[in-house]
Amino acid sequence: MIAMRAPRQSAPEASSQMAVYGRGLAAGYGSLAVLDDCDLEVESGSLTALVGPNGAGKTTLLKLVTGALAPWRGELAVFGRSPAAARAAGAIAYMPQHEAIDWDYPLTVRDVVRMGRLPAIRARGGWRAMLPMSLQPAAETGAALRALDAVGLADLAHRAIGALSGGQKKRALLARALVQEARLMLLDEPLAGVDRDSEAVIRALLIEARAAGRTVMMVTHDLDGTRGFADRALLIRGRVVMAGTPEEVLGTAPQDPVAAALARAGG
Amino acid sequence: MAELLGLISDGGRAVIDALIGLLMLPVALLPGDWAAMFDYGFMRRALLSSIMVGGICGLLSSFVVLKRWSLLGDTISHAVLPGVAIAYLFNLPFVIGAFVSGALASLAVGFIERTTRVKEDAAMGILLSGGFALGLVIIGQIASATHLTHILFGNVLGVSYDSLLTTLIAALIALAFVARFVKELTLYTFDPIQAATIGLNTGLLHYGLMLVLTLTIVVSLDTVGIVLVVAMLVTPGATAYLLCDRLGPMMAVSTAVGVAAAVLGLVLSYHLDAASGGTMVLVATGIFLLALIFAPGRGMIARARGRAEPR
Numbered sequence: 001m002i003a004m005r006a007p008r009q010s011a012p013e014a015s016s017q018m019a020v021y022g023r024g025l026a027a028g029y030g031s032l033a034v035l036d037d038c039d040l041e042v043e044s045g046s047l048t049a050l051v052g053p054n055g056a057g058k059t060t061l062l063k064l065v066t067g068a069l070a071p072w073r074g075e076l077a078v079f080g081r082s083p084a085a086a087r088a089a090g091a092i093a094y095m096p097q098h099e100a101i102d103w104d105y106p107l108t109v110r111d112v113v114r115m116g117r118l119p120a121i122r123a124r125g126g127w128r129a130m131l132p133m134s135l136q137p138a139a140e141t142g143a144a145l146r147a148l149d150a151v152g153l154a155d156l157a158h159r160a161i162g163a164l165s166g167g168q169k170k171r172a173l174l175a176r177a178l179v180q181e182a183r184l185m186l187l188d189e190p191l192a193g194v195d196r197d198s199e200a201v202i203r204a205l206l207i208e209a210r211a212a213g214r215t216v217m218m219v220t221h222d223l224d225g226t227r228g229f230a231d232r233a234l235l236i237r238g239r240v241v242m243a244g245t246p247e248e249v250l251g252t253a254p255q256d257p258v259a260a261a262l263a264r265a266g267g
Numbered sequence: 268m269a270e271l272l273g274l275i276s277d278g279g280r281a282v283i284d285a286l287i288g289l290l291m292l293p294v295a296l297l298p299g300d301w302a303a304m305f306d307y308g309f310m311r312r313a314l315l316s317s318i319m320v321g322g323i324c325g326l327l328s329s330f331v332v333l334k335r336w337s338l339l340g341d342t343i344s345h346a347v348l349p350g351v352a353i354a355y356l357f358n359l360p361f362v363i364g365a366f367v368s369g370a371l372a373s374l375a376v377g378f379i380e381r382t383t384r385v386k387e388d389a390a391m392g393i394l395l396s397g398g399f400a401l402g403l404v405i406i407g408q409i410a411s412a413t414h415l416t417h418i419l420f421g422n423v424l425g426v427s428y429d430s431l432l433t434t435l436i437a438a439l440i441a442l443a444f445v446a447r448f449v450k451e452l453t454l455y456t457f458d459p460i461q462a463a464t465i466g467l468n469t470g471l472l473h474y475g476l477m478l479v480l481t482l483t484i485v486v487s488l489d490t491v492g493i494v495l496v497v498a499m500l501v502t503p504g505a506t507a508y509l510l511c512d513r514l515g516p517m518m519a520v521s522t523a524v525g526v527a528a529a530v531l532g533l534v535l536s537y538h539l540d541a542a543s544g545g546t547m548v549l550v551a552t553g554i555f556l557l558a559l560i561f562a563p564g565r566g567m568i569a570r571a572r573g574r575a576e577p578r
Binding site: 030063066067068084087088090092093094096100101102105106107108111112115118119122130132133134160176180186 | 333457460
């Protein structure tokens, strides 16, 4: 197995230039360890793909960065701060996997996207921040409608969220992540099971987000599909076992059985 | 101290009397023999109690259904019994004992689920039956069978001023909590990971909602009783879920269903000389069945039509 690992350097100086910087991370569920001794570096302003087989710990790694899961061991910094501080500053947007959401929930597409404005509303504070969403300034709804327009769902704004197709649901969740205007966007399988149109829209918007200076970190099964799209690919198997451009990771892949299988599946 | 309590009690009595006075305005418009039952003071108090209990149960019911907390509600309501018994033993207000033991049971469910391999439904089954059994045994030693029946099945016709005041305060707390946190609760119940990612205090939302639910259950005991209160926390929300595509309307409909079931149940039970808690729950169940059959889009008739004429 090939392991490309940067020599260890002291956390504070290295982590300040990185969007996400982790050292020696271990995490899991119950007594089941999913990640062990995992180092992670995601450059600010990059589009980074996390690839790897099922159960490799890709989603677990995203959950550590979101703060939904606390690491057992190790250190983790987001923009040089603790994940909790980065969260509180509204620096992190997250798009969950399809299965993580109750699609029968009684919300319209617009309602779902408008919830992405909640961090900004809370950050503004004051008595108005305490009121229900429908009593917030009209600008919040306007921002949600613009994001829906960007993902091509403006016509479906008042449809029930559960009535959308798989690709449309992903686009709605992407719109919710976009209206957060966060510096770091974490996306769990944004391209899984979507139709061609939705995939093109999502890819274009992620490239646009990177051009606007945001850092994008996405989980994908399709290593081949990251070629010419992602700046960096991180191959995950309990930890980051390989890091480089998608071409580099694909190029060395045949020596690693898992990467080889992925390359075949993707090709 | 005693004087202060007396003052609060007197003030509360005035507030309750004012609310009952307001209620009598629409009642006066009813046909004579329907209005006649509210000539009795106990029926007026029962009406106010039914409206408040039906209202807050209905309001919270939307979140109980969406959060899949039906069995949790049933667990809390049954686990309240030992607290009631112990409060009775030490001559404390039963609300305090009930709230503490209900809250302990809901926390214990979470503790067992997090720290052992026993799953949530088994943990709830154990606490529901264990807590209820403990209460039955203690009450069997200290109180009469009538007393036990009132706790188990409610006694809305015997509701006191103090009990109405407690219910009013609980209703205001529940209303304030929901109004203040409705957008946060919506996100937390729809997508808990996103809620954590944007820095919401999900522990506060989770346990806050659980405690408000416990409080609501405790003050509903006089009206519908331990065994049936869960129906008032599930059926209105489930009915509204069949009828609405948005959360705001769903909460409005489930509150309305809760109030309608409680008030209609009270009136029917008076005319039929039936158990009031049971009648309220039957009315709620009837409304649910109507929605199940006739709901536009999701009802059985609409589904059958959809199959007959494919789009």
